[in-house]
Amino acid sequence: MQVERASISIDIGFTLYRLGKDLPCIAFVSGVTDSDGGGYAVLRRVLEELKSKTLHGSILLVPQLNELNLAYRPCTYTSGSSIFCKLVDKLVELIPRECLVVEVRCRRGFVEHILIPSKVIEESLIRLVETIPIEYVVKDKSKGLAYELKKRGYNVATVILNCGKEFDHSEVDKGVEVVMDTLGNLGLLKKKKLNHVKHRYYEGYYVIRCSNRGIFIPSITNCTDIVAQTVVGALEESEVRSPVNGLVLYISRPKLCDIDEVVSVIAIEALGEGSIHQ
Known part of the structure; x- marks a missing residue:
């Protein structure tokens, strides 16, 4: 070395x-x-x-x-x-x-x-x-x-x-x-069993932020596939929705949320499994 x-x-x-x-x-x-x-x-x-x-x-x-x-x-x-x-x-x-x-x-x-x-x-x-x-x-x-x-x-x-x-x-x-x-x-390291997975590809991140200060309560969990307009949580009395189809990569725990603070990140629009469409 x-x-x-x-x-x-x-x-x-x-x-x-x-x-x-x-x-x-x-x-x-x-x-x-x-x-x-x-x-x-x-x-x-x-x-x-x-x-x-x-x-x-x-x-x-x-x-x-x-x-x-x-x-x-x-x-x-x-x-x-x-x-x-x-x-x-x-x-x-x-x-x-x-x-x-x-x-x-x-x-x-x-x-x-x-x-x-x-x-x-x-x-x-x-x-x-x-x-x-x-x-x-x-x-x-x-x-x-x-x-x-x-x-x-x-x-x-x-x-x-x-x-x-x-x-x-x-x-x-x-x-x-x-x-x-x-x-x-x-192939750089000899292993008895290889670990390959089938990949799912997404177009990018969509970040959901608090529009005002208040208590955010999530209603979904990480790794959930969602469609546009799915409710991801509530900010005070208002529903918080995702405007995109995709996969939930991050959802906040319940918290007092400041304006523009991130509460969820969605991977946008799965393009397919095991292949990339360009």
Whole structure:
């Protein structure tokens, strides 16, 4: 195993662990935000487990890219790069373009799913997604780490785990299982039994927010398939409905809700199982 310290200044940088050699190659990256404590713990555990394994290719691990929790700003090179974008540039220097990349992120209370930073999905990206044993796949329009790596020519996907800055051991166990099964499906790690799933693809997120301050009470649960105008909860005396067909990825617990606070996230319009319609 090789350990590389990448720095952009005296006190800002990250550590990359390089295991195995040659192709195929995959990199796992976490710790982009302060909420990714569970992802950091997952990749640290994966690192320990891989030390004793025979690998058939290369695995790169960056458990904590953003060690100082620097604020993310979009990379606009016309006005100069943010510190975060300099970290991305340094990451690109260390990860070969032939490598697949999986970002591991935490979102507390969410159903596990995969985000793909594309409007049109290339076959090479489909092949990466098919190795990840998580059923739900959502097109992502945000401009985070995966978007920046996609611009630079990588095949990249983001795995969303139900965890946060604080996490349970069971949540870490689940994340480790996802990563290790992905490595087995790619052929980098020999496993007695492969774990493939049939994927369901969605067009994006629809976020439902509180229109006024009041008590929100949910009336549905995560992982529920819904049609447009389904009641997802009540805000004081008013029904809160979803305007779209899709899958409930997140529904808030009962709470005092502030204006514009998120109470539900819906994955919009399933496009099909096991295939992508472009």
